[in-house]
Each structure stands twice: as C-alpha cells, then as structure tokens.
Amino acid sequence: MATECDCRPVNDESPLLFQPPSPRERFYRRERQSVPAARAFARAALQDWGGYGRVEDVLLCVSELATNALVHGVPPGRGFLLRLVPFGEGGGVRVEVHDSGEGVPVLPRQDVQEPCEGGRGLLLVSELADKWGVGTRCPGKIVWCEFESRGQAVAPVASPSWSRCS
Numbered sequence: 001m002a003t004e005c006d007c008r009p010v011n012d013e014s015p016l017l018f019q020p021p022s023p024r025e026r027f028y029r030r031e032r033q034s035v036p037a038a039r040a041f042a043r044a045a046l047q048d049w050g051g052y053g054r055v056e057d058v059l060l061c062v063s064e065l066a067t068n069a070l071v072h073g074v075p076p077g078r079g080f081l082l083r084l085v086p087f088g089e090g091g092g093v094r095v096e097v098h099d100s101g102e103g104v105p106v107l108p109r110q111d112v113q114e115p116c117e118g119g120r121g122l123l124l125v126s127e128l129a130d131k132w133g134v135g136t137r138c139p140g141k142i143v144w145c146e147f148e149s150r151g152q153a154v155a156p157v158a159s160p161s162w163s164r165c166s
Contacts, residue, residue, distance in 0.1 A: 021049045025083040028066070030074045038066040038082045045084050046093070054147050057128040058093055061145050064121035065097040068143065073101035091149040092130075100140035 024045040028034035042062045046052045062082065069080040081098040107122050125132050129145035136142070 021086050023083060023085040025081055027079055027081050029079040030070055030076065032070075034070060034079070035063055035066045039063050041082065042084060042095070049086060052091075052093060052147075053149070054093075058095060058147055061125045061128055061147075062095055064125050065095065065143050065145070068105060068121050069097045069099040069101075072103065072105065073097075073099035073140065073143075075101055087146070088148065092147055094144060094146045095129075096142050096144040098137055098140065098142050100137075102140075104134050104141065105143055 024041070026038070026041050028038055039059050039062050042059055043055065046055050046058065052058065066080065066082065074080050078100050081096075083096040083098065085094040085096065086092070087094050105122055107126055108120070122132075125145050130148045132143075132145035134141050134143050
C-alpha cells in the first residue's frame, strides 16, 4: 500500500528544493579485509551522492586512514568507524576514522630518512586532502581529512560540531 504526502509549503515556509545527502558510516572490525571493504563502501557512497571529481584521492585517503587505525589505533578486540560527511556549499567531502586507541598521529619528519616502507600514510593524506587533523573522542580519537569540491560535487550538508572529552 502506497502512502501519498502533500509536499506543498505550509504557512509561508519555503519549499524544500533538494534533499541533501545524509552522512554515511560503517563500523569495521580489526581485520585485514576491513581496508578494502572501507574503500568499497566509500566508493559506493560517493557514487550514490552523484559522483565526485576527486574520488581517487578520497579513496586513497580512506585506505591510508583505515590502515593507520588498524595498525596503530585499534586495540585488540575492537574496530574503527568510517564516517563520510558531505559538507559546504561547493560540495566537499569529509572522511573521518574513529578509533578507541591511544596516541595522536603525526606527520613523519621530512629530514629523517626512514629505512622501512611504513610511515608515509599521513604524508599522503596531507598532500592529497585540503585539510586534515585529529579530534578527540572518549575513548580514542578521530582522524579526519577534507576535500573541497573540484569537479562534479555532492550536495551540501552542515559540518558536524565536536565536543571534547570531559
């Protein structure tokens, strides 16, 4: 049985011209296959929102932040939350990875030559994203990056506000 609704404005209110996309989020367990699953989830969300001009940059940063969460941030028996938030009038995308681990990620010093292959994930994020940072949550942290609109964009949604742990 279908239900119809009357979408005409009431009492001089402006009609809703578009429905902005909702943030998307998914929880992943601490296991290796979570990284490609997070990347596929992000790709599907961007496609559902109508495409995005910087999809490959966004997906690489999702991979790097998810990998960092698994390697450095997620305690045994826990997982991480990937959250994608459309923002801004130009149609930007914010990528957030929430984990319950201790510590704050930092960029590696550029004057130090690292003999191992690791340690370049945040450097890639800092180069590809327009902004990145770390926020607090109880317990743990949120590592995020933002991509302002370039090319085809998603509709805007207000950026979330964050509260600090007490």
